[in-house]
Amino acid sequence: MPNRLTIQRVSPAYVARALASQSRGTYLLRYQTSNDEIISSIQLKKSTTTALSKDSYVVLSVRVDEAKYQCAVMNYRLSYTEADDSKLRSKLLKQYKCQVNLREKVTKLTNELILPKENENWTLDxxxxxxxxxxxxxxxxxxxxxxxxxxxxxxxxxxxxxxxxxxxxxxxxxxxxxxxxxxxxxxxxxxxxxxxxxxxxxxxxxxDNGNSLISLCPIIGSTVRSRMRRVVNIGFQIANAMMYLEKKQIVHRDLTASNVLVDSHGFIRIADFGHAIQKIDGHNYLVSSCAKDGRWNFQPRFLAPECITRRRGSSSDQNYGCFSSKSDVWSFGLLMVQLILDRPCVPYPNIANDEDVPRYIGVERKVHLQPPNCDFDLYCVLQQCWIYEPIRRISFCDLREKMMKLAYIFN
Missing domain, CATH: 3.30.200.20 (Phosphorylase Kinase; domain 1)
Incomplete structure (x- = not known):
């Protein structure tokens, strides 16, 4: 780090794409944002800086080696007050070394990146x-x-x-x-x-965050316990990601194994946000799950009952579906089933026709049967994803905790 440092007011997303094409060791200092606060709020083990006041830390973003970190940019929270300016360099550098030493991975800081005004159009050459x-x-x-x-x-x-x-x-x-x-x-x-x-x-x-999770389905293991351990590890990661989206007021609406990526280290990323919505108070987000020509706008096998639009002329017309984080929870349960089924692309293998699934779910109020080789304790958790009334359905926060407990059992 040079003696004089610049603390920049930039968005984390801008930093991530700006640093990605830089050489390893390139870094910048930035003020914390609401995005950083959201990530901090869902961390399992909160650092001592979490309890600091809003303006009492900065973020050091560093371009790192993906082979060591499984991502291009690492972010470090460093405590800071205005009174530190005279010794800012030495204090921040000391904090950074302490944090990376805990991981036994050190990226030498080389050049500081000063970013121009953000291109809000996000256009590339x-x-x-x-x-x-x-x-x-x-x-x-x-x-x-x-x-x-x-x-x-x-x-x-x-x-x-x-x-x-x-x-x-x-x-x-x-x-x-x-x-x-x-x-x-x-x-x-x-x-x-x-x-x-x-x-x-x-x-x-x-x-490039890896291949579609569906390419690994069904998940295999040398024993039933090892297989279930892999399944709940994936479930934990997805629940954690969905907690972040929920904090961002985002409903994915298309959560399936096909829309989750997994890299060579087993880390997952939620992808394909073409159907996603960001909810704002006072706005109406009711939508028909069927197009005017009768085709489904969404994948019917993954729809929660409150999202199902019934065809005109049926005994109980429902013109609009209501999507929320709780409907994503319903889809999460079916995604977990995909990890186990021999035919992962077809949940409800006992139902041949997609058109029959909405009636099975929305009218008969039935849920997915326990798949062969699915541990009973895991299936009990999945049943909580498929409670008919959204308000009584399990949350992603509780799902993450359940996945942690199951991982402990299967270990």
Whole structure:
């Protein structure tokens, strides 16, 4: 660190994408934000700085080696008061070394990055995006027109592994996903770097956070206990990520194993926010789960009963569905089932037709049967995800705690 440091007022999401293309050891100091407070509020083991007043710490963001940290940028909370200015460098450097020594991973700080005013459009130069091949067909999706891995290379800076999703112009899911992800910055949420366009398509550029979780389903293990241990570990991570989204007032509305990424280290990231909404008090977010032509706007096998729109002419018409974090909890339960089923893409394997699932759930008030090889204690937790009345349904906070206890049992 140089003797004189600049504390910047920038958003964590801006910092994440700005540092990603820098060399390792590049850093910046920034004031804390509401996003940092949300992350702190859901941490299991809160540091001593958590209880400090709002303006009593700064955040040191450092570009690190992903092979050691499984992410491009690490953030460290450092205590700070205005009276520290004369000794700011030495005090902050000492705190940083103490924190990284606990992890036995040290990234030497090299150059300080001073950021210009944020580009609120998040546009990228398409000339910096290379190595794409949309003809491979490895990444299917309902709402995009191809996806590919590639590289983001800015002049005289490190190449960054990326995942690019393209959509035909005027696709509502493109703008929705862009708007939602601009405000998100959390390890367990996929990282958006920006977007660009050409004459035919719009492109979203993400960090390469691994493959779809569905590619690992069903989860296997040498024993039933080891298999369940892997399942509840994934469940813990997803519940933790969903706690963050709930604090952000975001409802995903499409939480399935296909929309969760898992990297080579087993860390998950929630992805595909094309259906997500950010709730604001006083706004009406009721929506039909069926389009005018009768097709489903959402995946019917993952819909909570309060989200199901029944066809016109049925015995009990319901024109609008109500989505909330509790409807995401319902989907979470089915995602956990996907981790166990031999046919993970088809929850409710006893029901052949998608059209029969809404009646099974919404009218008959039945839930998913206990899958073969699913531990009874885990199934009891999943049943709490499928309580018919949303207000009585288990929360993501309690789900995370349940996953922790089950992990202890299976160990």
């Amino acid at each position: 398409p000339k910096e995006i290379t190595g794409l091949d949309f003809t491979e067909g490895h990444f299917g999706g309902r709402h995009h027109a191809g996806a590919s891995r590639g590289f983001w290379k800015k002049s005289r800076q490190e190449s960054v592994n990326i995942f690019v999703k393209r959509m035909k112009k005027k696709n509502e899911h493109f703008q929705n996903e862009l708007n939602v992800l601009k405000d998100l910055c959390f390890f367990s949420i996929t990282t958006l770097y920006g977007h660009y366009t050409d004459n035919t398509y719009d492109y979203l550029v993400f960090a």
